[in-house]
Amino acid sequence: MKARTRVAKPRRQRSEDSGSDDLLRPSLETEFDVRSFRPLIDPNSILWACFFGGPLAGGLLFGANYRSMRMPRAAALAWAGGFAVMLLAIAIFFPILADGGADATSRSTRSGSRMIVSIVSVALGSLVARHQLRPFKAFVNADRRPRPLFWHALGACVIAWIVVIAIAAAATRLFGAHG
Amino acid sequence: MSANALIDALAQALRADPRNGPLWLHYAELLRAEKRDAEALTALRTAAEITAVRDEALLKLIPMLRNAGQLSEALIRAESLLERSDSLQLRTELEAIHAAREGRAADSPAAAPTPTPQPSRTPEPGAARNLLSNAPARADDADWAAQFDWGDLRITLADVAGLEDVKRQIRLRILAPFQKPEIYTAFGRSGGGGLLLYGPPGCGKTFIARATAGELGARFVSVSIHDMLDKYFGESEKLIHGLFEHARRKKPTVLFFDEFDALASPRGSSEQQFWKTLVDQLLQEMDGVQSRNKDVLLLAATNVPWNVDPAFRRPGRFDRVLFVTPPDDAARKLMLTKAMESLPGGSRIDVGPLVKRTQMYSGADLRALCERAAEPALDRSLEDGDVHEVTAADFQRALTQVRSSVLEWMASARNHARYSNEGGQYDELAEYLKLVQRW
Amino acid sequence: MAEPTSQRAFAERSEDPAENALRLASRYNDVQRCELAEREALRGLAAAPENADLQFELARSLFGRQQWRRADKAAERLLALAPEWPAALNLMCLLRAQQGSYGEAERLILDALRIAPESAALYETYGDLMRKTGHEAKAVRLYERARAIDPTDVDVHAKLALVESSRRRAGVAEKHARSGLACDPEESLAHAALGTAMLQRGRPYAARRHLREALRLEPGNESYEEAWLEADRYCRLVYLPMYYWCLLLSRIPGKQFMVWGIVMVLVALAGSLGVPPGVTGTFMLAYIAFCLYTWLASLILRLWLRLRPPNLDIEEA
Numbered sequence: 053m054k055a056r057t058r059v060a061k062p063r064r065q066r067s068e069d070s071g072s073d074d075l076l077r078p079s080l081e082t083e084f085d086v087r088s089f090r091p092l093i094d095p096n097s098i099l100w101a102c103f104f105g106g107p108l109a110g111g112l113l114f115g116a117n118y119r120s121m122r123m124p125r126a127a128a129l130a131w132a133g134g135f136a137v138m139l140l141a142i143a144i145f146f147p148i149l150a151d152g153g154a155d156a157t158s159r160s161t162r163s164g165s166r167m168i169v170s171i172v173s174v175a176l177g178s179l180v181a182r183h184q185l186r187p188f189k190a191f192v193n194a195d196r197r198p199r200p201l202f203w204h205a206l207g208a209c210v211i212a213w214i215v216v217i218a219i220a221a222a223a224t225r226l227f228g229a230h231g
Numbered sequence: 232m233s234a235n236a237l238i239d240a241l242a243q244a245l246r247a248d249p250r251n252g253p254l255w256l257h258y259a260e261l262l263r264a265e266k267r268d269a270e271a272l273t274a275l276r277t278a279a280e281i282t283a284v285r286d287e288a289l290l291k292l293i294p295m296l297r298n299a300g301q302l303s304e305a306l307i308r309a310e311s312l313l314e315r316s317d318s319l320q321l322r323t324e325l326e327a328i329h330a331a332r333e334g335r336a337a338d339s340p341a342a343a344p345t346p347t348p349q350p351s352r353t354p355e356p357g358a359a360r361n362l363l364s365n366a367p368a369r370a371d372d373a374d375w376a377a378q379f380d381w382g383d384l385r386i387t388l389a390d391v392a393g394l395e396d397v398k399r400q401i402r403l404r405i406l407a408p409f410q411k412p413e414i415y416t417a418f419g420r421s422g423g424g425g426l427l428l429y430g431p432p433g434c435g436k437t438f439i440a441r442a443t444a445g446e447l448g449a450r451f452v453s454v455s456i457h458d459m460l461d462k463y464f465g466e467s468e469k470l471i472h473g474l475f476e477h478a479r480r481k482k483p484t485v486l487f488f489d490e491f492d493a494l495a496s497p498r499g500s501s502e503q504q505f506w507k508t509l510v511d512q513l514l515q516e517m518d519g520v521q522s523r524n525k526d527v528l529l530l531a532a533t534n535v536p537w538n539v540d541p542a543f544r545r546p547g548r549f550d551r552v553l554f555v556t557p558p559d560d561a562a563r564k565l566m567l568t569k570a571m572e573s574l575p576g577g578s579r580i581d582v583g584p585l586v587k588r589t590q591m592y593s594g595a596d597l598r599a600l601c602e603r604a605a606e607p608a609l610d611r612s613l614e615d616g617d618v619h620e621v622t623a624a625d626f627q628r629a630l631t632q633v634r635s636s637v638l639e640w641m642a643s644a645r646n647h648a649r650y651s652n653e654g655g656q657y658d659e660l661a662e663y664l665k666l667v668q669r670w
Numbered sequence: 671m672a673e674p675t676s677q678r679a680f681a682e683r684s685e686d687p688a689e690n691a692l693r694l695a696s697r698y699n700d701v702q703r704c705e706l707a708e709r710e711a712l713r714g715l716a717a718a719p720e721n722a723d724l725q726f727e728l729a730r731s732l733f734g735r736q737q738w739r740r741a742d743k744a745a746e747r748l749l750a751l752a753p754e755w756p757a758a759l760n761l762m763c764l765l766r767a768q769q770g771s772y773g774e775a776e777r778l779i780l781d782a783l784r785i786a787p788e789s790a791a792l793y794e795t796y797g798d799l800m801r802k803t804g805h806e807a808k809a810v811r812l813y814e815r816a817r818a819i820d821p822t823d824v825d826v827h828a829k830l831a832l833v834e835s836s837r838r839r840a841g842v843a844e845k846h847a848r849s850g851l852a853c854d855p856e857e858s859l860a861h862a863a864l865g866t867a868m869l870q871r872g873r874p875y876a877a878r879r880h881l882r883e884a885l886r887l888e889p890g891n892e893s894y895e896e897a898w899l900e901a902d903r904y905c906r907l908v909y910l911p912m913y914y915w916c917l918l919l920s921r922i923p924g925k926q927f928m929v930w931g932i933v934m935v936l937v938a939l940a941g942s943l944g945v946p947p948g949v950t951g952t953f954m955l956a957y958i959a960f961c962l963y964t965w966l967a968s969l970i971l972r973l974w975l976r977l978r979p980p981n982l983d984i985e986e987a
Contacts, residue, residue: 086770186804194770
């Protein structure tokens with residue numbers, strides 16, 4: 053791309069009122085530098101993982117993205133948030149999911165609740181994705197290549213499913229044992 | 232039959248048999264007897280191109296050139312003939328030419344110390360300077376001779392390794408109108424016009440331009456952006472006009488513009504008025520080439536023809552465009568053999584495998600390869616004081632270090648040939664890219 | 671006797687090698703022969719090492735050659751020589767933005783704008799920076815400021831169109847692109863911007879035409895090539911429904927997830943609303959078939975493109 057670098061002289065013509073111009077107020081953090089970023093995953097693509105893997109899968113990937121952006125606190129929050137939402141979903145939907153009824157109503161109730169969990173995950177994921185979109189754009193625009201989604205998403209989904217199954221199994225045993 | 236009728240008949244016979252050397256010599260003799268010296272010179276120049284009668288034609292041409300005051304060409308032709316066949320007559324002739332040139336230099340108040348005809352390969356950057364001079368013709372010629380690149384006219388197309396297709400095109404489209412003007416006149420055409428050479432860097436565009444001038448025996452004036460800018464900033468129109476006026480007076484002349492894109496980039500993109508004016512003037516002068524400037528040939532070379540203002544491509548300007556390809560197998564073989572001959576032990580190395588592995592290497596890349604390959608042997612020699620030979624292994628190692636510089640050019644050229652080939656201007660390039668698709 | 675032209679020329683000629691080198695370097699940079707510009711700038715700097723203009727041309731040439739590290743050093747040296755030269759700050763900003771050091775790039779461009787608040791080029795650079803970092807609303811305002819200062823700058827019109835396109839305001843984008851083309855109908859960026867706007871307005875054939883034109887005018891631009899190939903794919907009948915589907919999805923919040931949700935809700939409600947199971951079944955089958963098409967569309971297109979590759983002919987395109 054042709055770089056437009058020419059700016060007419062004179063060299064000094066400092067504006068007195070430029071401080072009052074809100075266009076000339078900085079919008080970026082002084083240290084905002086994508087050179088330090090590790091490759092990011094497209095935050096919009098992570099929504100697929102939210103849909104199929106639930107809040108924990110989404111939280112894992114969003115957290116990984118925050119870590120790549122050198123934002124460890126946000127990463128921890130994303131992981132904790134994903135885990136918390138997953139626990140909440142299990143707590144709410146556990147009675148339905150634990151119901152082993154084989155009739156059509158039970159089946160549709162179970163699939164409906166799974167759908168609700170997926171939709172809520174995607175909705176919450178969209179909020180986080182919005183937050184990650186700007187740094188991601190900046191990252192891509194600095195000619196950096198994003199990380200491919202598929203294997204990471206699959207890994208996150210598998211982890212999320214294992215965790216959900218483990219918790220559900222533990223809960224079944226626990227609540228089953230206590231009647 | 233009158234002499235003129237005989238000349239006409241001979242001209243007709245030569246049109247039918249243009250490679251008949253003795254006939255050209257006879258034709259030249261008749262023209263000379265009729266005091267039609269300019270035509271006789273053209274006929275002798277043509278005869279000098281035919282191997283069978285070349286030396287005989289040159290022996291007649293050189294004194295005629297001296298008498299006509301075209302001392303530079305006379306000197307160069309005499310020296311080149313002397314290299315092939317030494318004779319007392321020729322030595323006397325050479326002395327006469329030197330004496331004539333010295334006489335001129337002494338006559339001219341503007342003349343610098345007498346130039347020694349050094350076979351320099353470096354173009355004189357200030358070559359255009361003297362062309363602006365309005366001094367009388369004799370001094371002007373001396374000025375011209377003073378700035379002349381003496382090495383040029385010794386280079387002919389025979390010195391260009393490979394590139395047979397390019398040479399064929401030049402012979403057909405550029406040289407023939409000068410060498411066989413009768414044929415072209417019969418078709419209502421004349422010599423001159425413009426030829427734009429383009430291709431990857433280091434593939435010999437400038438060399439081909441010089442060889443073309445050498446082939447024609449024409450004056451060769453190399454003009455670069457340095458000449459325009461270094462010394463004449465703000466005088467561009469006058470400089471360009473002076474340059475063309477000189478070329479018109481001293482035809483046949485080859486005006487060669489190197490790195491033409493820097494001089495003639497699209498006017499819309501030029502930020503300074505100076506460049507816009509310069510391009511306008513250049514276009515104006517080129518428009519005059521066909522009508523007023525018969526026998527003025529304009530050659531230009533560029534690596535980036537797409538950065539040349541499209542106005543230069545219109546008929547009557549650089550309407551002929553030639554793609555100078557990277558050296559083919561035969562050319563690379565020749566280049567490598569030549570380069571390796573100068574290295575100790577180089578002549579014992581099998582060139583074949585190297586030729587295969589250097590596809591898409593430019594001439595400059597091949598030179599770099601040889602230099603790089605010679606480095607270890609040089610180091611070894613410096614270490615123990617003995618001259619060590621270059622080995623095939625040195626070349627294999629150098630091949631991993633010296634990469635083709637042509638590929639990058641091809642990558643950008645590909646898009647131009649594919650997406651911007653309006654009017655088939657890059658057809659040759661597109662064809663070539665199809666041939667070398669795997670690169 | 672009249673004074674010879676050459677002597678007049680000599681009278682006005684510059685003997686200063688640095689000045690001559692500067693002119694040449696500047697010219698070479700203007701015509702994008704950056705390797706030659708670098709050579710001339712270095713030649714000039716050998717004669718005048720403290721010449722900021724030459725240092726600027728050197729940095730500019732290295733930027734053009736994408737030799738980032740060397741360009742960075744040259745620009746740093748330039749800023750040491752001329753710390754308050756807006757052009758130098760602008761160049762350094764471009765370099766920093768290229769490297770991804772956006773925070774520093776913004777600081778530099780703001781410094782430059784404080785020195786030269788009426789420079790359209792500086793607002794344009796700042797707009798580019800904001801666009802790159804996803805601050806599109808601010809980028810629009812900056813480009814508008816640049817346009818107010820220099821209404822003839824086609825690039826600014828085109829960039830306004832591009833940023834509006836990425837904000838999904840295709841109508842406004844088209845208007846800006848057309849006003850850019852009115853300034854210069856041969857500007858590739860304006861054609862590309864109009865092509866992008868057309869893609870968003872659901873006119874893939876017009877988009878393909880404009881993107882092809884952009885490519886003709888600037889064949890070396892990879893992003894134009896990519897965009898043209900994409901528009902060409904959208905124009906294939908096998909892919910056209912997919913294109914319109916994607917266009918529709920891009921306007922629905924939640925995209926395909928929302929559609930899935932709606933379909934699930936409809937199916938779930940169908941039973942209670944008394945819709946015959948046959949109708950629900952057919953609807954579901956049709957939906958699944960369409961989903962299958964959307965998943966396979968790229969594959970079908972790829973096969974199709976093997977049979978009918980993109981047409982390079984400008985007229986037919």
